[in-house]
Amino acid sequence: MMNDYDVVIIGGGPAGMAAALSARKTGAEKVLIIERDRELGGILQQCIHNGFGLHRFKEELTGPGYAGRYIKMVQADPSIDVLLDTMVLDVEQDKIIYAVNPKQGMLTIQAKAVIFTMGCRERTRGAIRIAGGRAAGVFTAGAAQRMVNMEGFLPGKKIVILGSGDIGLIMARRLTLEGAKVQAVLELMPYSNGLTRNVVQCLEDFDIPLHLSHTIVKVHGKERVTGVTCAKVDENRAVIPGSEFDIECDCLLLSVGLIPENELSRTIDLAMDSLTSGPIVDQFRQTSLPGFFAAGNVVHVHDLVDFVSQEGEIAGNAAAKYALGQLPKAQRVVDIEATGGVRTVVPQHLSITPESPESVRLFMRVGKPEQRITLVIESAGKMLYTRKLAVAKPGEMIVVELPADKVCECTNKITVSLVK
Amino acid sequence: MTIPTKADVVIVGGGVVGTAIARELSKYDVDVVLVEKEPDVAMGTSKANSGILHAGFDAKPGSLKAKTNVRGNKLYREIYQDLGIDIKFIGSLVVATSDEEMATLNELQVRGRENGVPGLEILDKETVLKREPNLTTNVMGALWAPTGGVMCPFGATIAFADNAVVNGVKICTECPVEEIVVEEGKVSGVKTAKGFIAAKYVINAAGLFADNISRSAGDNSFDIKPRKGEYVLFDKTVANLVNTVIFPTPSKVSKGILVSPTVHGNLFIGPNAQDIDDKGDMDTSPDGLQEIIAGARKTVPNLPLHASITQFAGLRAATGDGDFVIKASDSVSGMIQAAGIQSPGLTAAPAIAEIVIGILQEQGLILTKKANFNSQNRHKVKFHELAHNERAKVIAQNPLYGRIVCRCETVTEGEIVDAIHAPCGALTVDGVKRRTRAGMGRCQGGFCGPRVTAILARELNIPVTEVRKDTTKSYLFFDKITDEVQSNDE
Incomplete structure (x- = not known):
């Protein structure tokens, strides 16, 4: 059986739901969201803390609260079909999608446009090669979050967290509130990778020590974790001999980075950005393969769900236009390059179309913390945009709106950089 | 769970050797009990090794290693399909980068021929680099062994165990042996933590602990010294770095550090070789890596x-003189040693089993073939290997095959439930992993771990807090602390 849709969205988290609603608004008649979990909302469903939606709804919502608003909107639209508990197995370049679920078995779906919104996953212990045994009690922070918040179990009672990404910080607070003792948070870099507000609200408010420039050199324990050996690292992130000390714990949580989940993108050979680990996209979030779009954490890992939703809308709108044959062809393509202290930029290029230009939002991350610095966006020696920044941190994305008139002026490569 | 009070033969140890012997014995009309101290089979050396089907050119001609290696390699080809053991016959290369090493290749070729290894060939630099373009350009030549390959070490162990159970062997897990009981120089039974099993014959396949087991019976003839090997496993996306098993030219003590595809499409490097004292120390170290x-x-x-x-x-499980110890005990009648089985033990296991059966017969055990021996394991559904129409078919039979639990390796809930209820079923999260590959992928169980835990709890009818990772006390999750406080108040 073949199911035909204008726009098929793979992943029903915040990016996917926003994309579906936006695609409908633009005029797509049949839209499908395929979600592998048993409900829509993605990772938001396990993020029961608040702080979501400040930009979007001008309110402080919990993760499930934020997801709930979008789920209601999706459910209110009878032209958005949702397949839950359904895993996409294969996507072909001609936009045929093979999926599976227990109720309908194997499904074959034909789309006119496809949007990838698969989100991201956590880096594991293996990826960072911590020595020691393989005792029970080592979890990624997100897996622990799911166990605590959704299943109602604790991953440990005496906890050390490696990595100061936001999930690690949030879990430090969450586990403390659950009565566990969080012994310490260790961070390899000389600065936290999380949002400043999370460092304050999740660690400082609970007197949880944050050891910067520290790592774990060994995990102890044969059956269950019994402790970790920590050490200080130098500016090259090499362990300083003699600086080792032990912390007793029964659980090690890892919050050592998120990786966009692009297994499907790779099977159809989308051009990828090695720094974001996501597909290369233009301002419409169209990938290197026409009719395939991507949005949210699958493109680059965001800090705020509000921006994820926004990116979903951009992709949904463009994908609907593509499906309806209304997405204008690019007259020329202008690359955007991150240089001089800026590590990543999305979109990676602009498709300049003959239509009346629209302003473009650029999302950037810096490579290392900087103070009193100027962000410069220029093209062919011409300044397009500058902004003075008191501080710039890798953990906090910089968002810049490039005005429409500047966008249509560009003919040559655009560079974004930091200038002292 | 109660254990049998008597048996004709007790096998101590549920590694690849113990289970291969159990399977071989299950062809005959005898009561066999296998006791294993851990919650699963393949929990020692059999779960963490290179997973190589060795061709057999390394071992000294005439040694037990040489004989059982070449014979085992042949036997696997006869049984792997019946048992559902994953093997890829991709061949192996020993790479030489100096004149001295080239000379060693010649020695290996001569030795291999003497051992009866077919098809050995020394390739020149150009041919080697054509086959393996990612090898060092310093390569001068390589010894090609077409009968080499890669296989799943724990998969083989579990397959032997499943088939043994189907044919009547009882496997008792979490049943550590305290003592081999000997009366008047003869084995009278095995004392375990769960009770006494009377038996005239005991096979010591206790791996790293085989010397302890032997000593408990009064036979101090060998020592096992653990020799650690560390590995790094890589994602499937880089598996095509090499096409065959790549060995360096071996030194006197070790086959050296390999670079090889795994049978399931990953890539690994390792092992090193480090003599240690603690038989439970499976820690990796920064220096080792x-x-x-x-x-x-x-x-x-x-x-x-x-x-x-x-x-x-x-x-x-290294011994002093380096060769396998496969023989009747010199001092205790009825005890047969299958000990000191280090590399190429995985390849040799089915041949070791044959030898042990012969020794049992020499020792007076009467073995008559069963009429109804079932040589085949039940065919396992492997969803990710199926074509779309075959997938539809299995989901129609069981909708649980339509729910993907492990996204990285595309493992379904149906396969996990099958693994739990197999003849030698999984009781732990790692047990599920070794049988289905759920959790073996790039996210290393980050996503599916909690779900596999929940499925285990449901299928075994135990609370989530009693689900274990792998060993007896490796519990994964705790009840929330607030719950405990409440229950204390009551």
């Missing part, structure tokens, strides 16, 4: 370290 990375780079310089997904260590 550096050592294997440096070692692997000697044959394959450009390692994709960014794509490593896990590291682990395993222990070889």
Whole structure:
């Protein structure tokens, strides 16, 4: 059986739901969201803390609260079909999608446009090669979050967290509130990778020590974790001999980075950005393969769900236009390059179309913390945009709106950089 | 769970050797009990090794290693399909980078021929690099062994165990042996933590602990010294770095650090060789990992370290003189040693089993073939290997095959439930992993771990807090602390 849709969205988290609603608004008649979990909302469903939606709804919502608003909107639209508990197995370049679920078995779906919104996953212990045994009690922070918040179990009672990404910080607070003792948070870099507000609200408010420039050199324990050996690292992130000390714990949580989940993108050979680990996209979030779009954490890992939703809308709108044959062809393509202290930029290029230009939002991350610095966006020696920044941190994305008139002026490569 | 009070033969140890012997014995009309101290089979050396089907050119001609290696390699070809053991016959290369090493290749070729290894050939530099373009350009030549390959070590162990159980062997897990009881120089039974099993014959296949088991019976004729080997495993995306098993030219003590595809399409490097004292020490170390990375780079310089997904260590059960100990005990009648089985033990296991059966007969055990021996394991559904129409068919039979639990390896809930209820079923999260590959992928169980835990709890009818990772006390999750406080108040 073949199911035909204008726009098929793979992943029903915040990016996917926003994309579906936006695609409908633009005029797509049949839209499908395929979600592998048993409900829509993605990772938001396990993020029961608040702080979501400040930009979007001008309110402080919990993760499930934020997801709930979008789920209601999706459910209110009878032209958005949702397949839950359904895993996409294969996507072909001609936009045929093979999926599976227990109720309908194997499904074959034909789309006119496809949007990838698969989100991201956590880096594991293996990826960072911590020595020691393989005792029970080592979890990624997100897996622990799911166990605590959704299943109602604790991953440990005496906890050390490696990595100061936001999930690690949030879990430090969450586990403390659950009565566990969080012994310490260790961070390899000389600065936290999380949002400043999370460092304050999740660690400082609970007197949880944050050891910067520290790592774990060994995990102890044969059956269950019994402790970790920590050490200080130098500016090259090499362990300083003699600086080792032990912390007793029964659980090690890892919050050592998120990786966009692009297994499907790779099977159809989308051009990828090695720094974001996501597909290369233009301002419409169209990938290197026409009719395939991507949005949210699958493109680059965001800090705020509000921006994820926004990116979903951009992709949904463009994908609907593509499906309806209304997405204008690019007259020329202008690359955007991150240089001089800026590590990543999305979109990676602009498709300049003959239509009346629209302003473009650029999302950037810096490579290392900087103070009193100027962000410069220029093209062919011409300044397009500058902004003075008191501080710039890798953990906090910089968002810049490039005005429409500047966008249509560009003919040559655009560079974004930091200038002292 | 109660254990049998008597048996004709008790096998101590549920590694690849113990289970291969159990399977071989299950062809005959005898009561066999296998006792294993851990909650699963394949929990020692059999779970953490290189997973190589060795061709058999390494061992000294005439040694037990040489005989059982070549014979075992042949036997697997006869049984692997019946048992559902994953093997790929991709061949192996021993790479030489100096004149001295080239001379060693010649020695290996001569030795291999003497051992009866077919098809050995020394390839020149050009041919080697054509086959393996990612090898070091310092390569001068390589010994090609077409009968080499890669296989799943724990998969083989579990397959032997499943088939043994189907044919009547009882496997008692979490049943550590306290003593082999000997009366008047003869075995009278095995004292375990769960009770006494009367038996006239005991097979000591206790791996790293075989010397302890032997000593408990009064036979102190050998010692097992653990020799640690560390590994790094890489993502499937980089598996095509090499096409065959790449060995460096061996030294006197070790076959050296390999670079090889795994049978399931990953890539690994390792092992090093480090003599240690603690038989429970399977820790990896920063120095050890550096050592294997440096070692692997000697044959394959450009390692994709960014794509490593896990590291682990395993222990070889090394003996003093280096050869396998497969014989009737000199001092205790009825005890048969299958000990000191280090590399190439995985390849040799089915041949070791044959030898042990022969020794049992020599010792007076009467073995008559069963009429109804079932040589085949039930066919396992492997969803990710199926074509779309075959997938539809299995889901129609059981909708649980339509729910993907492990996204990285595309493992379904149906396969996990099958693994739990198999003849030698999984009781732990790692047991599920070794049977289905759920959790073996690039996210290393980050996503599916909690779900596999929940499925285990449901299928075994135990609370989530009693689900274990692998060993007896490796509990994964605790009840929330607030709950405990409440229950204390009551």
